[in-house]
Amino acid sequence: MEYDIVIVDGRMRRRCLLAAAERLGPQTVVLLHDAWHTHYHCALQSYPAATFLCDELWAGAASRATLDRALRQPT
Helix, strand or coil: CCCCEEEECCCCHHHHHHHHHHCCCCCCEEEEECCCCHHHHHHHCCCCEEEECCCCEEEEECCHHHHHHHHCCCC
């Protein structure tokens, strides 16, 4: 099953991030809440494209194009 968006917020976030990375579809975007916690950062390396949106929110995807498309502002 492929998802458009996965939101990680709760218990076992590192494990959830790693599981989501293994199941990334070409258009899937993963969001992590409370991303400022450094013990989550080792799991963030599993994503080919990623960015911190602010101290508390991080986004990752299989490609930079997918991430840019998901994060672009409406005109």
